[in-house]
Amino acid sequence: MTKPVANDPSALTRLLNSDEFKFTENFGRKTQSLVFDSRTIKALYEFLVKYKIDYVDYPISSGKESVVFKAQLKGRPIALKIYKMSTLKFQNIRIYIDGDYRFAKERISRSKFVYVWARKEFSNLQSLTEAGVRCPVPIAFHKNLLAMSFIGTKQRAAPQIKDAVFDASAVYREVSEMMRNTYQKAGIVHADLSEYNILYYRKRSYFIDVAQGVTVQHPSADIFLKRDISNITQFFIKKGVDCSTEDLYRYIKED
Ligand SMILES: Nc1ncnc2c1ncn2[C@@H]1O[C@H](COP(=O)(O)OP(=O)(O)OP(=O)(O)O)[C@@H](O)[C@H]1O
Ligand SMILES: [Mg+2]
The missing domain is CATH 3.30.200.20 (Phosphorylase Kinase; domain 1)
Structure with missing residues (x-):
């Protein structure tokens, strides 16, 4: 010890x-x-x-x-x-x-x-x-x-998307594409993705807080991915976006 x-x-x-x-x-x-x-x-x-x-x-x-x-x-x-x-x-x-x-x-x-x-x-x-x-x-x-x-201006750090003002449909599309690229191109699942771990700066989203991210081969990768998808769709549904966990899952995984 x-x-x-x-x-x-x-x-x-x-x-x-x-x-x-x-x-x-x-x-x-x-x-x-x-x-x-x-x-x-x-x-x-x-x-x-x-x-x-x-x-x-x-x-x-x-x-x-x-x-x-x-x-x-x-x-x-x-x-x-x-x-x-x-x-x-x-x-x-x-x-x-x-x-x-x-x-x-x-x-x-x-x-x-x-x-x-x-x-x-x-x-x-x-x-x-x-x-x-x-x-x-x-x-x-x-x-x-x-x-x-550092993501932000001289005066202050960029806000998390939970506190930012944005066009929800456009940001949902952007975040979906980033999730897909994280999975398909980087071969990683974020595993703690939510409105707390995305910063919004100059009309762009940034993924942060990625220590727990695992490779897509990890035995629990799919469970983590589904949890990320659920957090993200819940947040954007509250913002009025018409989206579903099934559609997002398919979009992230399909070739
Ligand atoms: N590169 C960065 N540029 C600007 N702000 C950042 C950056 N990285 C982190 N932050 C700010 O610090 C906050 C915490 O960072 P992060 O999410 O990586 O840590 P955390 O593991 O969630 O910390 P804890 O769980 O202990 O609160 C973020 O929500 C963001 O406001
Ligand atoms: Mg965090």
Whole structure:
């Protein structure tokens, strides 16, 4: 058994007070309430040095399993996702790792599975990008951190489609096509697709949050696909679109 990592708020304070770590005032002020463990703080520091991140700005979102920061790299905004070592549970995510041939040969230790999760999201973003499915472009990963392109304006991150205003039929068509390309061209099922994990920016949809995405050969791929389809059709039916799970399933799978 590995020792659980204790939360160490003083590590963040130490980092913030060190001369080497560059961050904006926003970062210091808004992160005081977020508690990171010392392994994460160390990883963050290593990451900033290795990839020469200009600075870390404010947290865009702080959820149960991750915190996403806006940061800057070579003058461009990026999103930096930090998976929480303490709340991400191996039992909850192993069904998305076991059965995925990309990870079949790996012995995944309980203390490092979060690192695999970050790498998996990176790899899925890469496959989606190569297949022409709009999503953040992956930049780098290190331990439990992932850097990707930032979707949004200088002022703020793009909204999730649940909060956006759009032409529902057109966006449904677009999302359906992205789901089809994710399946057929990238060979992946998102497995957590819903109105929460699609951003809407400049009249275009972007798939995000793809760590749990599995290859289409995964034994549960079809179950995950049907769940994604059900979430998406339910959302668009509420928006007044005439669509059905059967039609969408057929459209995604047909040659
Ligand atoms: N590349 C990005 N550009 C802009 N905003 C982003 C980006 N990635 C994530 N976000 C913002 O951060 C939020 C959370 O990201 P994501 O969905 O990937 O994490 P999550 O796993 O759902 O986190 P949790 O489940 O812990 O809330 C998104 O809903 C979005 O608002
Ligand atoms: Mg999400």
